[in-house]
Amino acid sequence: MGEVQAKGKLAQDASRQLWKLTTKDKNNALALIADQLLSDQAAIIEQNKLDLVNGEKAGLSASVLDRIMLNEKRIADMAMAIRQLIELQDPIGATLEEIKKDNGLLILKKTVPIGVMGMIYEARPNVTIDAATLSIKTGNAIILRGSSSAASSNMALVRSIHEALKKSALPVDAVQLIEDTSRETAKELFHLTEYLDVLIPRGGKNLIDTVVKEASVPVIETGAGNCHLFIDESADKEMALNISLNGKTQRPSVCNALETILIHKNWYEKFGQELLQALTAQGVEIYGDETVTTDFASSHAATEEDWYTEYSALKISVKVVEDINEAITHINKYGTRHSEAILTEVTENAEAFLLSVDAAAVYHNASTRFTDGFEFGYGAEIGISTQKLHARGPMGLNALTSSKYYIYGNGQIRK
Amino acid sequence: MGEVQAKGKLAQDASRQLWKLTTKDKNNALALIADQLLSDQAAIIEQNKLDLVNGEKAGLSASVLDRIMLNEKRIADMAMAIRQLIELQDPIGATLEEIKKDNGLLILKKTVPIGVMGMIYEARPNVTIDAATLSIKTGNAIILRGSSSAASSNMALVRSIHEALKKSALPVDAVQLIEDTSRETAKELFHLTEYLDVLIPRGGKNLIDTVVKEASVPVIETGAGNCHLFIDESADKEMALNISLNGKTQRPSVCNALETILIHKNWYEKFGQELLQALTAQGVEIYGDETVTTDFASSHAATEEDWYTEYSALKISVKVVEDINEAITHINKYGTRHSEAILTEVTENAEAFLLSVDAAAVYHNASTRFTDGFEFGYGAEIGISTQKLHARGPMGLNALTSSKYYIYGNGQIRK
Structure with a gap:
């Protein structure tokens, strides 16, 4: 034996x-x-x-x-x-x-x-x-x-x-x-x-x-976390900057860190540059879709592979979307069912997102970084099941x- | 595709x-x-x-x-x-x-x-x-x-x-x-x-x-059920006969039917023949250990394979054991973790059996045939998980x- x-x-x-x-x-x-x-x-x-x-x-x-x-x-x-x-x-x-x-x-x-x-x-x-x-x-x-x-x-x-x-x-x-x-x-x-x-x-x-x-x-x-943040049209600017930076930079190596930001086109038009600059200022490399790479010189073009990638590093992929439905479809296609967040002031959009996104933890107006046994008050954690x-x-x-x-x-x- | x-x-x-x-x-x-x-x-x-x-x-x-x-x-x-x-x-x-x-x-x-x-x-x-x-x-x-x-x-x-x-x-x-x-x-x-x-x-x-x-x-x-009944020294005779017959003959093809009876040697000495006769009278074939085959002419000798077998038919294996510990060890070795029962009038023995036997459902003084979503009051059943x-x-x-x-x-x- x-x-x-x-x-x-x-x-x-x-x-x-x-x-x-x-x-x-x-x-x-x-x-x-x-x-x-x-x-x-x-x-x-x-x-x-x-x-x-x-x-x-x-x-x-x-x-x-x-x-x-x-x-x-x-x-x-x-x-x-x-x-x-x-x-x-x-x-x-x-x-x-x-x-x-x-x-x-x-x-x-x-x-x-x-x-x-x-x-x-x-x-x-x-x-x-x-x-x-x-x-x-x-x-x-x-x-x-x-x-x-x-x-x-x-x-x-x-x-x-x-x-x-x-x-x-x-x-x-x-x-x-x-x-x-x-x-x-x-x-x-x-x-x-x-x-x-x-x-x-x-x-x-x-x-x-x-x-x-x-x-x-x-x-x-357990474990794999390709987590997304969707910034809806009505999202508060300061909140979006705070939560994006917290999600990506507070501890990039962990599974509940952000890997992709999806931005409603109208929000992007107003605040997109400021968000990208804030991320870059913290040393984050941007992998953008065509809109982002056109507008933001220091960004790289995201490949299909990027949308699937858990960088676990100071890198993030960014995509501008038409509406919440495109965001939900993207997340359900590329996500790993770990933690996903929406920032919005519209309750119905929050509800639709939380209901339709297939993940262990879904957030309205908070950072995905909270998915953790200790943060949830369990006092212990053996891992995060996906x-x-x-x-x-x-x-x-x-x-x-x-x-x-x-x-x-x-x-x-x-x- | x-x-x-x-x-x-x-x-x-x-x-x-x-x-x-x-x-x-x-x-x-x-x-x-x-x-x-x-x-x-x-x-x-x-x-x-x-x-x-x-x-x-x-x-x-x-x-x-x-x-x-x-x-x-x-x-x-x-x-x-x-x-x-x-x-x-x-x-x-x-x-x-x-x-x-x-x-x-x-x-x-x-x-x-x-x-x-x-x-x-x-x-x-x-x-x-x-x-x-x-x-x-x-x-x-x-x-x-x-x-x-x-x-x-x-x-x-x-x-x-x-x-x-x-x-x-x-x-x-x-x-x-x-x-x-x-x-x-x-x-x-x-x-x-x-x-x-x-x-x-x-x-x-x-x-x-x-x-x-x-x-x-x-x-x-789901499904496999090699279920046992252990008849302890103090078990009530009528109850033991009723539950043995119910477990084996009421619907032999189902997964919660009895496949093996383990009998405390002192109970067997007093009532063993009566139980074996009652089973045989209902058309059940007995596959016994050495004690059983020596005492009961119409029984077959159980092979090692028999103790593992879910007959799903009018056949049953019967073993005489020294004590409750031998019964528990036997069940944890040969059972499929479905339903297991003890008949005893001694509360401590019942507690030890229920705690130590590794199965989805453990019974004291009742038939294993009750393991069923409808019997448990769930109103529906998709199967029995083992x-x-x-x-x-x-x-x-x-x-x-x-x-x-x-x-x-x-x-x-x-x-």
Whole structure:
């Protein structure tokens, strides 16, 4: 039996122990993990250095190396995030429905853990801690498959988790790390239907596309965000400038950042130049349609590919549209169903846009940057789902639960 | 563009119109479909005869031919089911969460249609009407891919649906039938990620396994039910006899029927023979473990394969176990996570069983035959999910919805 199969079996066995544990058991284990990370800080940083040295040799970019890097502050932040997680309500065991039948049957639909979750992710070792602790909080076992670029860091972090779990009421096997980071183990995870109840990819578009295409286990698709802002004819000028700049420049690398601005032709005529200048002044490169490139000398011509592109950088595509319908059609064609916004003073236009645009989060007169589990008040986030089943949009603890029907009788049979 | 791609696009375009329609629009369309089916009755039965004649030539069994057969009564039943569906509450547009942020943002999480559903199914033409009308009620467009054995019947039924939709406010393209029933079109549906939001297989184990294994679109797994009854030491004898017979013989072909009985050794010693005789008297063949085959002459020896088997017939496997833990372990190993029951007078044992058995529905002192959308009071059922994401157990109208965050601001940006 290979590593993936063996650890899958261990995780499933552990998950069946987790169902029986109390909120206190789980929170106690989380507190032990937070303590352990702090006391193992030096060892973790040492192992992280190995990844950084290897990464430099392999020619990884400064931004990727930064994502891999762990220091005292970042480990302290992990521990603090765990302490915040402890404070959140346990979503397991809640009664979702209560049905009493005439024949005396009582049917309760209650939240239960999903079982065994798989997480496949790139670079960032903090995902190891995030995913493991969110799993524990929700009574799930987890199989972690990080990337080779953070292999030593991930092993050190999981060693600390295991040390902490040994002192807790939880089975140590609740958290499994696949140490072999070859492509083969990823593929095995894709088809681990016997042990895996869900697989969540966290990373770039290529990773997510591969998982969605190849996996036979259920997948929650996360991440890709080609987000649009539509500035309607009646939009307030100051608001449009503020929200455009906030959407694009406040943190360009994240999935809820703006990638395309669609502008009503009449608004564009009045304020278009001012908006383009404001963006350019902040270092944003403009990829425009014909109207924009004709009017605005420093802009590049947008290709068909640009409308599909999540730049994740200080670049934006800009298109002038006839009306709201053209904007909606464009977004439903090129968007990734993540976050989409309209700026308008006309209520009916806002309503039509929110109803007709197919996305997890639709905004009237606000920045798309708010699509986030913490901003929504969930206190935690495992990712942002861009699919429509199970969970859509920011996934908090509830997204890591399933349900089960408990039926109580006294001998009832079906007539 | 092939048939599947073309109809996928039409369905997606239609689905975006459905989002705007009212409950009244949808119910009106459903009433028109019910009327149309009754007035097209003769033509539908004529087309159904072609399928029956072809089926006989192809040597289909009497039970499969019965599933394909439509007559006046069955068409009247379809119309009646549609009228009951009209009475059910529209699940679309409900507010699931309301979040007010300090910065003035109002976040509403509301139910929305999933978008475009695909249904791939065998034989029964009534699934065509079921699936199409449940989709319309929930504002979804649907792509139907039935089997060649019911091709003429399905075409006749969809013709009636289209006639009815022409008179309604709904787009006719909301219901698409793939007329080419070759394997190729099934495979195209598996990968129609651009247009399909979910694919639901309805049929035998082979069909479901193939869809789960091959599809890159999100799938809801339904159906397989290898259901167990555990008779604990303290179980009431009469109750055990009643529930065993009900579970196995009341309708052996359905997924919530019993397939295995696990008996505590002490109960078996006292009442085992009586139970086995009662089953045999009802024509049930017993596949037993060594204890059973030694004691009960007319029983067959169960193979390892038997414990995994959903007989869907008057056959049952029987095993004598040491205690409740052996029963739980057996069920979690061989079960399909559908419906599992314990009979016991000891509350702690009932609680341990319900908590530790991994299934959509777990029963204390009642028959597994109750796992059903109508029995649970949902008024409709699209299938019984045996997976843990999105929907688990009987799927009513709510299982055909997704959610969307509507965010209302007045210029808020992320700090």
